[in-house]
Amino acid sequence: MSEAATRPTAHATALLASLDPLLREWLPRQRWFAGKGRPISAFEPVAVTELLPRSSPAGLLHLLVRIRQPIVPAQDAPLDAAAAERPGDCYQLLIGVRRTLPPQLASALIGHVTEGPLAGQTVYEALHDPRLSALLLERLRMPGRHGVLRFERDMSAGIPSGLTPRPLAAEQSNSSIVYGDTFILKLFRRVVPGVNPDLEIPLHLARQGCARVPAPAAWFLADLTSGAATTDEACGLGVLQPYLAGAEDGWELALRRLDKGEDFTGEARALGRATAEVHAALAAALPTVTLGRVQVERVADAMAQRLAAAAQAVPALRPYAPGLLTAFEALADLGGEGQSWTAQRVHGDLHLGQCLRSPDGHWSIIDFEGEPARPLAERRMPQPPVRDVAGMLRSFDYAACTGEPWAAEWAADCRAAYCVGYADVAGLDPRTDPVLLRAHETDKAVYEVLYEARHRPDWLAVPLAAARRLAGDGSADAAL
Template sequence: MLDELLAAWITRQRWFGGKGRPIDSLSIESDVVLEAGDPSLRHLVVSVRQDGSHERYQLPLGLRRELPDTLTHAYIGPYQAEDGEWAAYDAVHDHELTGWMLRSMADGADRAGLRFRHLPDVAIDTTQRSLVLGAEQSNTSLVFGEEYICKLFRRLVPGVNPELEITTALAARHAPHIAQPYGWIETDLDGVPTTLAIMQEYLSNSTDGWDLALTSVRDLYNSLPGLPAADAGGDFAAEACRLGAATARVHHELREAFDTDVMDPPEVKRMVEDFRRQLGQAVAEVPELRQYVPAVERAYHRAEELTAELPVQRVHGDFHLGQVMRTTTDWVVLDFEGEPGQPLAERRALSSPLRDVAGMLRSFDYASRHLLAGHAEAARLEPKAEEWTKRNRAAFLEGYAEGGGVITPADAALLRAFELSKAVYEVMYEARNRPAWISIPLAAFR
């Protein structure tokens, strides 16, 4: 039975969210034949129940009489059909089959509840050959030639994905600093249009912001003792400034494209109370944090004392150096999905743009101290890490102001509260997943 075969296979996949827990049941909700023959292609929506929870996953299923060596890593198992035995495998790795995405989007096809769409005035080149990018935690990305990158959402949440919603709205405004969206795939789950995949411009000649920042940090650590960060090779400050300006422009475009609102002071106080509850949980899990509680409480108190309304809008929601790419001309912001694991309504909720600013400021701290975890000369290099962080934080904020972003004295108090809340979350995350890195977020409180 196919469901039994998938139940044994799915728990070993990186994108499966229920690792470590037994599967109570697995059923196939949807099974659409997209390509017949040998090889054949079927699109499955799989329902998994564990400990009372219910999750859906997307699987393009390939079937071949004989599986070539190049696809053995994608093998699921033997599938017994009426006409004999087939090899079942994850078809995203088969470039002979993945062309269905391009062809169907180009045609605007409808196939048994699956809807393939492309943006107006977009011509899709259906001759491009696919390659799966390195393993991701929750999605699978396929690069088609040098033109497109298609993100296939493995765990399905009913509703339109924020990344599709935001990038198509900004593209309609000809907004800079985004990767051009080209098309998407959708279906209905629980009666709600639900995004299955989104295809965008592939930024082939670009570099990840995290990698650029780490290169700068390495150059500084390898420089002569006493050499200022400004004089070390690979200084990142100019790029941090440009990134700040790009962030401000993206926030402006989001305000223009979507509704905005304000949080009144009582709502701000409720938000800060949520920060406090999180702090209490973190102290219970990480006692080292207790000594910093008075300082954090003072920062939170300053934020909740503010009497002005707080403007809120659509934001990125999970903004850090790994979510931006430096192209040959400027910075591009990616992955507008919001914070992984959060409910869709929360990821689409309006928030202060200071939340994104705080996320990037924390990312600079991570970039400077990431290489110190377990480093034999961490104590000697700590002042350099502090200098690099301060220099690039200041440059980013300067660029944000130059790009039209506004941070008033009142905003500064809120920004500090957002930063500390983010650092509290990081302390809990590192304590649970990477204890050797816990010194990185703890440094934020010193």
């Protein structure tokens, strides 16, 4: 999203300027805003689209806004002038506009505009307004363009009108609206050029007939460069998929079973089969690559660099760093000896919370966006499938550590059952490649240490326990 590509109009600039003081206060309070803890220095319009005119009883503005914030350098790292001037994150905002806000929308208030094109108007989070949320569904039902926005749909998917919308409160990095317990619209808040994997991957899986992932019924994008004509060139903004009514979140289900002392290995094995089915469909739908010596060494080196950075930031990790490093050195050594691996598109952030179990026992996998903090190009890179396996193994450990005492045997049983289920479909147990599995599980644990230290210090002991295990004997199946 370069400056030249977007060329915001004078009207868009003036409109955003009128919202500026309100957004400075409102944005940092949103759960999906990634720039918390740093002041906002400027807002820059990327695109402003009136989906419903402000002259209507309730107007709807669609904004793509770049946020400028000062970059805080790492400790002892100088910040050069070029880095300080890098463009900030771009966010998707849907702003409702009314003269007065009815009482039922009071919690959605952003503020009252006093200057500029919106002077005298009240602006609010549009997703809480059923009328405006319903308008979004109507736009998705009828493919076409509206300004820079492009609405598309699978014409074989029946999308009825009049479905009652309700926003979900549990989202973190994005926002979702459920329509009549039939569809769910996921809106990507922090957006970058290129299709979001959470649209791209489900589309490919649907074409493969993979029943493990809800198939997109409709989606919308923004064409932000002159001549942008394909999905790959556009900026993905949202995807409408079937809503799995009555489905249980895998994380909550695991915790409930654990709390009751009930077995979870049957579900873990079923999850392993579901994961392998998705991997097989992705390998059939999208290109695979071979990781040879050079590529394996690069992967191992990147893992080692992440370990060094995490150990510098989290002192509690330092005693385990030498032992953890051996996991990456062993991977590089195998690559140097001529060992190669196949890489493909994967989920990228697989854990129990990304899995839903329907009342009939069918497991679905959702949220293919990957780790949102990573660059889009990195999230779309082929990876060894064991990366997803490692993420799920770590998730079983996390579940086992929610109670007192930690349920080490429960986690070990679930981890083993998951790998057996994976082998049921893939024909190969991930544990038969211990060096590759240990490297990826170690890399995931290092990521978790850094995340917990920054965001949830009370949870830091969980990934540190994994670091201690993985640094000790190198076994991916040892006790917690």
